Amino acid sequence: MTELLAGAKAIRATPAADHSEGMSYLESLPRRLVTLYLPLGLIMLVLLFPFYWMALTAIKPDEQLLNLDRFNPFWTWTPTLKHIQKLLFETHYPLWLWNTTLVAMASTILSIIASVLAAYAIVRLRYRGAQWVGGAIFLAYLIPPSILFIPLSTVVFQYGLFDTPFALILTYPTILIPFSTWLLMGYFKTIPFELEECALIDGASRWQILTKIVLPLAIPGLISAFIFCFTLCWNEFIYALTFISSSQHKTVPVAIVNEFVDGDIYRWGSLMAGALVGSLPLVVLYAFFVEHYVSAMTGAVKE
């Protein structure tokens, strides 16, 4: 049994072979420069410039922001932390960050629990009609929030959840569960069912099999699902905009759009600082778990 476990772990550890070396010995350097490095560099410049601009604006003093002719707009020699300080200490930004993190963690945990149970049931228990239910859950992912937000707002209001974090904690899983169930179904399928057979013969209950055998082996999948769901929660906007109205319950995306513009005064420095600080948690999380994120994205698509 332990050899099977070790073997299963080893199979998953080897990454997909990278065939990029392939025919590249035929290309000369100047050719590579023009057809490969130049377009790639250009695309990367376009992809990254808005972030550079966002970060630069967040630390530029106000007079340099608005006078592009006198001060070089692409660099600043006198960076200031005033905008970030205003952001963190004079607005409710830390509260909004806390709200967003809380909602994201709670709904992600809820979704993962529900998805693990559902994925295991569909893939291993294979009860009557499991394939149909699995297909229906996948189809649920194709129903976008911008179709559902109006009736959901009446439902949320009826249940008395309007303007509370629970409105979001209970509605975000509708976006997260289909995707993570799908993802986890793929991961569970790669776990050899002989392991479970042995456990069943030894008298383990399904619950024990799930918690003691399947989940430890599926940890990479769980991490991928967790990170992807967490990112989706941070990215969600329309439900938060519709269900939350008071300022102290808002999440970062909604607050950024509404709270930094006083009628006709645009506080660009703080706005960009807010956008920067709001993206940082996700980028940091992503930086540590890149492989998991990419495998979540591509694994789900390949199913």
Place this chain on the structure above:
Amino acid sequence: MADTLFERPGTSRVARDVTAWDRLKVHRDWLGMWFMLPALAILILFLAYPLGLGVWLSFTDARIGRTGAFIGIENYEWLWGDSVFWLSVFNTLLYTVVASIIKFAVGLYLAVLLNHSLPFKAIIRSVVLIPFIVPTVLSAIAFWWLYDSQFSIISWSLRQAGVITTNIDFLGDPWNARWSVIFANIWRGVPFVAITLLAGLQTMPPSLYEAATIDGASQWQMFRYITYPLLTPIIAVVMTFSVLFTFTDFQLIWAMTRGGPVNATHLMATLSYQRAILSGYLGEGAAISTAMIPFLLAAILLSWFGLQRRKWQQGESND
């Protein structure tokens, strides 16, 4: 005698008959039902029921603050004659078609580029995905600042280069606003398409390319006859998702233009939000949302069936 020798204390269990409860506990359907309960409860309560409720609401004159009475297809009749609604349909189709085509083209090109052997390949790959990681609204705000009519760095750079003389009004002119918003969407969507297609490209066996090179095929021929056909199933899935999320996009438009100069960038999603929540006409907003569904189904079916696996990819003749 052996059984008393090996009898361990505490395990003197008497064999008993299997009860109905014991059988039920391990019955697949019973267990399956309990395992599925959390997921199904949330999905039915907050997804299936609201979907039906939304269609029902579109046939009533519900407003914020009071329930509505059944009024038949009056909402739809009203929308049929509303030029703002048809403008939003046009905008949505334009936005989706243009953005998806360009996202696909650039994403595929980027995936092919990334498939070569590069120095720091892993870092480049991670960096390329960042626009997709950052929440849409935050990058929309960054674009809002980039597109500002007075302080845009794009206008300033073009003016310094002598290409234009006055600042470009990115978000104030109807057609400029449309292209600006489409560009922002492309900027955000290309990494997703590129990385997913890259994963597909990495599963291609190099022997095919080696054989083609021996036969004297050019890069373009290799792409057209080997890479693209084998990639078609993945393209189908990626583009289905991409079209779906572009069609129902709300955040990007709302954060940048709120529907745009004179409704020029109103998508059906943003128009339904404005009519339902801001103006209070829940029934009319629900009708606009429900009107999105046929277009969505058409787009999904088109992507899905148009690019399905063909038999010849597995080596049999086409049917």
Place this chain on the structure above:
Amino acid sequence: MDHAFWPIGPIGKPTELHLMYPVLAMNYTKYPQASKALIAYMLEADQFNKWIDSAQGYLTHCLNAYDSNPVWTADPKRTVFRDAAKRSLTAGGLGSVGEKAATAIADFLVLDMFANYCTGREDVKGSIAQAERQAKRIYR
């Protein structure tokens, strides 16, 4: 640079929209007398004059007594705003305030009417007809 009123059209009355910040005490408050007393206190000369002074003409009064506040004549550019409350219409325009007026504003009825004509999307009759159609639905 100076400020001036908008021209009066064929209707013969001023039609400027000014942002009105109402001071409201809700019916269901636990302290109705105290709320009323607070509002009265805020609008007394000792408090209100100081408030208008520090606003430097950006905020306008609704009580006639404050017409004589020197802030309006200290800088001749501000005199125009002294009469804002007298000239302005409510958010309902020529109609009543309430849900219907709020809907008309949130749907940008009047704004779209002007913008449609100015950007060339519709001609005069078309823009008016569209606004009229939407207004009829809202106000029925």
